[in-house]
Amino acid sequence: MVSLVVLISGGGTNLQSIIDQVQRGTLDASIAAVISSRADAYGLRRAEKAGIPCETIVPGAYTTREAYDRALANVIHRYEADLIVLAGFMRILGAEFVERFAGRMINIHPSLLPDYKGMNTHQRVIDAGETYHGATVHFVTSELDEGPVIIQARVKVGPDDDAGSLQQKVLEQEHIIYPKAIQGIASGRVSFDNAKLQDEMIPG
Numbered sequence: 001m002v003s004l005v006v007l008i009s010g011g012g013t014n015l016q017s018i019i020d021q022v023q024r025g026t027l028d029a030s031i032a033a034v035i036s037s038r039a040d041a042y043g044l045r046r047a048e049k050a051g052i053p054c055e056t057i058v059p060g061a062y063t064t065r066e067a068y069d070r071a072l073a074n075v076i077h078r079y080e081a082d083l084i085v086l087a088g089f090m091r092i093l094g095a096e097f098v099e100r101f102a103g104r105m106i107n108i109h110p111s112l113l114p115d116y117k118g119m120n121t122h123q124r125v126i127d128a129g130e131t132y133h134g135a136t137v138h139f140v141t142s143e144l145d146e147g148p149v150i151i152q153a154r155v156k157v158g159p160d161d162d163a164g165s166l167q168q169k170v171l172e173q174e175h176i177i178y179p180k181a182i183q184g185i186a187s188g189r190v191s192f193d194n195a196k197l198q199d200e201m202i203p204g
Contacts (some may be wrong), residue, residue: 012043103192
């Protein structure tokens, strides 16, 4: 079983999908803690309802990004987790932080990486006239939205889609592939140097 610390900043729907599968026994993991960068994040309520310890580390309380990263790393270290799961965590983490947890931190990004790194991916995909869009789970490195890909899911961009409808399509797939990626790591099938699930593109 793999022990997780989940980092959030908002509603926590991906967190909920992980909680649900842990509770059903379909994900061989336990959630040691949920840490939020915002005190009003709804995901904290989801964690509290599930009986998961919660922490809030607000960036505004720190004078530099490096100081924030150190505080966050120290809290994570207390929980002795095997894997750090970024689930809508809206902070860019510095190289020192990433190096501290190298090979033990994963993220989900709403695009088919390496395409459409960064923000506003849904509107950018529509503006570019793409046929497909999707989501990617990957290991985190110091380069933004880089790192070995674990698994991807794709969705078709319909003629009537706008950024909101496309976001919802992608989010539904995120809820499927994020627990699957974690299970791959828990089972030993996936590691930073051997991201085997990357060939399992889920059609959508």
